[in-house]
Amino acid sequence: MYLGPARILQHTGLTPAVREMVLEAPQVATAAAPGQFVHLAGDWERDPLLRRPFSLGRVDRQAGTINVFFRVVGRGTRRLAALNPGQTVNLLGPLGRGFSLPAGEWLLAGGGLGIAPLLFLAEEGRRLNRPLTALLGARTGAELFGLSAFQEACGAVRTATDDGSAGRHGTVADLLDAHLEGRDLPGPTVFACGPKPFLRRAAGWSSRGLRVEVSLEENMACGLGACRGCVVATPGGGYENVCTSGPVFPATEVSI
Amino acid sequence: MYLGPARILQHTGLTPAVREMVLEAPQVATAAAPGQFVHLAGDWERDPLLRRPFSLGRVDRQAGTINVFFRVVGRGTRRLAALNPGQTVNLLGPLGRGFSLPAGEWLLAGGGLGIAPLLFLAEEGRRLNRPLTALLGARTGAELFGLSAFQEACGAVRTATDDGSAGRHGTVADLLDAHLEGRDLPGPTVFACGPKPFLRRAAGWSSRGLRVEVSLEENMACGLGACRGCVVATPGGGYENVCTSGPVFPATEVSI
């Protein structure tokens, strides 16, 4: 696991709502698996105080770079957004457990920034020659990203937007239901990442016999499993760390 | 009194230890008097939390600009130092009471960043055709600044450095004592600005019949006289606000 500076090689506003940062982090690129994340901080020390977790959105092992995609939502992402190429961030990672990489067909379903880890997963799926379908949703067309990469990697890519500005008028959950409804079992393994209500609906397909893996988000402090701050409840009644047992869980093992 | 944004027009490292920032602030430039200060904040909100006070180091009424000179000592000045021309600071000012501008000879004595307000005072003195002498001290030659402006304005300029790297080996207090020792009274009005031990020594000359004015520094919150946080003790036993009754005081009216 790497802890130290990572130089910003590129930093762009990919869409009006989504930023992409390319970081020089060869140790992370080598070790990373889809679904894992990195924990970033600037040199701002106290404001914000804690690191911020971001999914590995793309990894170039050859170049030793990783890409993170993020939306500006609060203080931390605002300060990240102000950094320029040549500056460094402090990086801890790769962290957590990623997606299983099973045999058979994969169905990648992501909403909003939940698209980010699926990009890495799609590229891995292509390397492994898995039949891939991607279902991608966002609030508006301007928030959809990575489409060409998905198109290259996947047999089919469907999109939806809340405002109908791109793809189907609706959510990625609607796409998922439409895609799976009436299909014969065993169907594909579903990899879902996005807002909680969507994950809940995706998880519902477990009861229909599909393997569904969800990628969760929780407020984090250490990112290492030490503080027990980032837990999700489990059906058994206890709690699991999202940072070390997840962020990706089989949908049956967590109570979202 | 102005409260609002001020654009940074220039920002340079004047010497390795002293930065100069030129701000567009026509309302301040018009109203300012030597010895007054401005209260600055960036858009960082909480870190640091409070504004930071800086002497008006130079004022160009025509151009509507003011210059502040500062040393990086902590979080606030570090963040100020990182700002670039074109960005803005939030400015409150001009604040406080400046130097009296009496008839007769003026002796300007400044140590370290205490030189800054004397620059403005020297230019005002020249406009008023006062006979001026400047005594300037710093830790090393690299921390002395504004020399050419003082040379233009003043009949004589003497310098001293703690390490002897420029001017006399010693402090501005030594210069002051050497300059005044043995002189006939009434001598010049002394304007002193710098570290407390120096101000104490300068104040000592009041008892020899000279008018001495000292410019004080205290931690400030409001800068407006409301919080009573920035006080200096007075010989009468009470306290005076540095921000509104000062920062410049006749040396006889404060217990430094």
Add this chain to the structure above:
Amino acid sequence: MTNPVRNSVTAPVTMPDLSVQLGSLSLKNPVMPASGTFGFGEEYGPFVPLASLGAVVTKAVTLEPTPGNPPPRLAETPAGLLNAIGLQNPGLEVFLREKLPWLRDQGATVIINLAGGTAEEFARLVEALDGQPGVAALELNVSCPNVHRGGLAFGTDPKVLSRLVGFLRPRTDLPLIVKLSPNVSDVALVARAAAHAGADILSLINTLPGMAIDVARRRPVLGNVSGGLSGPAVKPVALLQVWKVAGAVDVPLIGMGGIGNAADAIEFLLAGAGAVAVGTATFVNPRVCLEIREGIARYLSDNGFSRVSEIVGLARRGY
């Protein structure tokens, strides 16, 4: 009520009513400066029409002129400010002669913060202000951490506080605001004591006792060694105390501690405060009270509320 978007669509788009009623005290809006951070109003007059504030809360007034503590009196800390002013003020007489008339002329709703070392001192202050025109309410500062006599003890012992409030209550018809000390294990207990003894309104929190040390000089930074901590750093502590007191008493509350913007203020309203006070943030932005007032108005209309009281305590449902 839980879907902000639906509400904002169905509710008529009118300017929300910002006035609040704290028992018998009527305020134009729920935002006021906190005592001690706004002087007697004069210094902020150039920036804020004082009549536009919910109220003007004065610096503590004591019976005699109080010189205050030796400097340094201020130290900045992470997202916080330590102060040890020591209640410096010109005393009751000068206040009545020079400060109050000016405040009255501004059309401000004036709340006077009072500090006494003994119950008798408090009584004389209360009696002197009762019946003065232009005074809307009195705030009893029983919680200042920066004075060595009496003050703080009143605020931390429920019995002593109860006796003090009961002693002062009959001496005025003005609403009595009791400013609670945050420096207690169970603030609800103290709040109940004050309310039962006749406090009309409770205000909280005052500053938390704290200190800083200069490692170069190896001495405390403050002349008084310790001071009171305010600013964003204390907001979580303040908010929980308001939450607890709102659950313990029926009297209205003025919440404060670290409020710097409208969202902060709304947190306090949702926790159960009927109005809020803004202290440290005023030092950075003299107009912050007005900006917070606007922000609250926007929040109300964006979420389909028509008056402030509709959101007071709203985060408490179910607890």
Add this chain to the structure above:
Amino acid sequence: MTNPVRNSVTAPVTMPDLSVQLGSLSLKNPVMPASGTFGFGEEYGPFVPLASLGAVVTKAVTLEPTPGNPPPRLAETPAGLLNAIGLQNPGLEVFLREKLPWLRDQGATVIINLAGGTAEEFARLVEALDGQPGVAALELNVSCPNVHRGGLAFGTDPKVLSRLVGFLRPRTDLPLIVKLSPNVSDVALVARAAAHAGADILSLINTLPGMAIDVARRRPVLGNVSGGLSGPAVKPVALLQVWKVAGAVDVPLIGMGGIGNAADAIEFLLAGAGAVAVGTATFVNPRVCLEIREGIARYLSDNGFSRVSEIVGLARRGY
């Protein structure tokens, strides 16, 4: 001693001695992680040789496995962190079987933080750990704000605390560290009670009770409603409590609360703490304890001190 420069010139330039002695507890250096922020050490093993720390202080161990509080358990606040973990831990048995042996193998000086809901629970924990090889001291967590039974009450009532410590004292020869609650009006009172009842060392502060509200959802952010505030925001409060306790008792202190760098740690040493613990800052920089250790060494040699004990309480001279 007051001129740092002269001292650094005249003193021989040797590496200062960082070891500290807290009563009968010997530590290699005065810097340790704070309980609950370092797990049982395993997670930080990749970053820090555990034997290089002054001590490893474990997450609280309870008699039975404790599931902890519902999420969200964390909320960032200005320069602070609210947590409501609820003492999640696998319980004594698993601790003894799986965690302690590993810690012992690292060569770490192990301090075990214990939490019980009743005096009897505490007693069973203490007895189970007494005599276990590789345990250097026990820290009694009588001050956690995040559990609903017992815990906090022990820490806020001097009589109850005194009884608890007296009850546990005879049950072990290990040094007993009592972790005081900061949530009291007079921490010196509680400290004296703990010391007189037999505490060998006092540690402080635990987190301050606080909360945050989500204004969009109009609900508390934390699943548990309230949590404990830690981080730089609380440092001034923590430092004053250490200062006060150092003036009230003779037992050694472990100071903590908002320490993020060597200067912060040195403030606590100067205030009278014999050692320091670092919590929240570890989350941002897993190596922060080592960096603080180096910073203290540099401060000592720059200022002509040859051992840590020379600066403990040094800012107190004259007070």
